[in-house]
Amino acid sequence: MTKSGPEITRRKILTGALYGAALLGLSGCDKLFDRLQQSRRIGALLDSAESASRRFLRLLTGRRRLAQEFEEKDISRYFKPNGNPPPLENEYMADAKAGWPNWRLEIGGMVERPTRLTLEELKGVPARTQITRHDCVEGWSAIAKWKGVPLARIIARVIPAPAARYVVFHCMDRDDNGELYYESIDMRDARHPQTILAYEMNGVPLPVEHGAPLRLRVETQLGYKMAKYIRRIEFVADLKTIPRGKGGYWEDRGYEWYAGI
Amino acid sequence: MNDIVYRHNRVTRATHWVNAVALMVLFMSGLMIFNAYPHLHWGSKAEPAEAFFSIYASGEDGEVRSYTELYGRRYDTTGVLGTQNTDMGPLPRAFPSWITIPGFYCLACGRRWHFFFAWLFVLNGLFYFIYNRATGHVSQFILRPRDVPKLLPMALYYLHLRKTSPQDGEYNPLQKLAYTSVFFVLTPLVMMTGLAMSPQMGVAFNWLPAIFGGRQSARSVHFILAFAFALFTLGHVMMVITTGMINNMRSMVSGWYREKFHVATAVEAPVPRAENGGADDKERP
Numbered sequence: 413m414t415k416s417g418p419e420i421t422r423r424k425i426l427t428g429a430l431y432g433a434a435l436l437g438l439s440g441c442d443k444l445f446d447r448l449q450q451s452r453r454i455g456a457l458l459d460s461a462e463s464a465s466r467r468f469l470r471l472l473t474g475r476r477r478l479a480q481e482f483e484e485k486d487i488s489r490y491f492k493p494n495g496n497p498p499p500l501e502n503e504y505m506a507d508a509k510a511g512w513p514n515w516r517l518e519i520g521g522m523v524e525r526p527t528r529l530t531l532e533e534l535k536g537v538p539a540r541t542q543i544t545r546h547d548c549v550e551g552w553s554a555i556a557k558w559k560g561v562p563l564a565r566i567i568a569r570v571i572p573a574p575a576a577r578y579v580v581f582h583c584m585d586r587d588d589n590g591e592l593y594y595e596s597i598d599m600r601d602a603r604h605p606q607t608i609l610a611y612e613m614n615g616v617p618l619p620v621e622h623g624a625p626l627r628l629r630v631e632t633q634l635g636y637k638m639a640k641y642i643r644r645i646e647f648v649a650d651l652k653t654i655p656r657g658k659g660g661y662w663e664d665r666g667y668e669w670y671a672g673i
Numbered sequence: 674m675n676d677i678v679y680r681h682n683r684v685t686r687a688t689h690w691v692n693a694v695a696l697m698v699l700f701m702s703g704l705m706i707f708n709a710y711p712h713l714h715w716g717s718k719a720e721p722a723e724a725f726f727s728i729y730a731s732g733e734d735g736e737v738r739s740y741t742e743l744y745g746r747r748y749d750t751t752g753v754l755g756t757q758n759t760d761m762g763p764l765p766r767a768f769p770s771w772i773t774i775p776g777f778y779c780l781a782c783g784r785r786w787h788f789f790f791a792w793l794f795v796l797n798g799l800f801y802f803i804y805n806r807a808t809g810h811v812s813q814f815i816l817r818p819r820d821v822p823k824l825l826p827m828a829l830y831y832l833h834l835r836k837t838s839p840q841d842g843e844y845n846p847l848q849k850l851a852y853t854s855v856f857f858v859l860t861p862l863v864m865m866t867g868l869a870m871s872p873q874m875g876v877a878f879n880w881l882p883a884i885f886g887g888r889q890s891a892r893s894v895h896f897i898l899a900f901a902f903a904l905f906t907l908g909h910v911m912m913v914i915t916t917g918m919i920n921n922m923r924s925m926v927s928g929w930y931r932e933k934f935h936v937a938t939a940v941e942a943p944v945p946r947a948e949n950g951g952a953d954d955k956e957r958p
Contacts, residue, residue: 673788
């Protein structure tokens, strides 16, 4: 009980601090978090969770495990075409109507053999078909059947330099300000067996609203990583060199680059 | 001063307050995330017509009204849920800004708060658990089969329908039920349903979303559990207030608690334990 002496003063201080905190909380709790949100240091602190999640989840996953594949009967009746409106320029629409005679997939960057492929040539590569669940960052999920070329086959064909760490997808769709969509994934997800460049959805050619003629499927991550309307694939060593430096359209707007959670 | 007892150790006090902040941020940022898609579904996918719970706004004759729908029953919640009154008039928003983090609409921000505090919540909880497991404290609030017959008498005692408390340890049977449910049911479930929504986790363990009936079911259960936590916290705070707020708060800040009436059932109460024939000896380290 010799402790009780100093204990009282500490108790007083702590109680005072507690009342202060409570008062602060009551006076502007919502404003407090909004203000903290604007702080760069708080932002950086919160961001530290992203790499923790990525490391932890990938440690659990390993490299060979597959996302759940569903059956035909599970396919969604409605699949929300999210994101930018389709690129409605005459050039795009005319090409779409004609079955993509002018569209080419350009593959370049840090690769030994840069390549240009027509849609027909892509369809000639052994394909993978999968019925998988698409999880949007907003919270909804939809199931569809996708057919396309495993990205790993493209990687094997173009032979990236050992220093190439990311695959960047440059797209044809724009936001209201005319800014082009782009996305990136790292080589680990790029080589995942279910990562495909899809040209078919539910047994028909990829509809315009879902990214015709070619979109990405990365089943380990959320929907915003799965770039639509792809026109060019670039292998890079660093994401800082591409448009705004965060590795994707939504990443430039505050979303996590790692969207596996 | 001889009736002041040391009730909560340093680790318990520190982790308690970290946990309080983490739960608050998780709840509020979770509602921000929910606002991005204010509908709940059962199963793997979200078929728009099949939501069992929805908050939505609709324009009617130039007026914005909002509704909350549960299993087809529709309630007008204009100005409370689905719309929020602002300087610019009512705006569509599922949960109002005063209960979300951040207050302004920002899904990306809500996610960053949520995941950071999810890590904090789990690591803090683990620290508490490991430390207090070692001190033997944890075993004192675990509900055991022999506590079950004492639950009803304890409830009756609380309701003033019974004169004596059936409490025989540091925690009474209802406290044991509450803490055991929160620690060993609610917390693991909220973690599992949260992780079940991660696409990467779904790849690692296909069974994880499946045990809840699919990813959308996991999301719905996660949402419901958040309110179970809120309900627990509300009950907890009410108990703190009604059983002597200053004294309780002091004990969770400084560790020291002033005993008034229940000396026999308090922390330093070896006497009743001895009378029980040492039945509870195993609970002590």
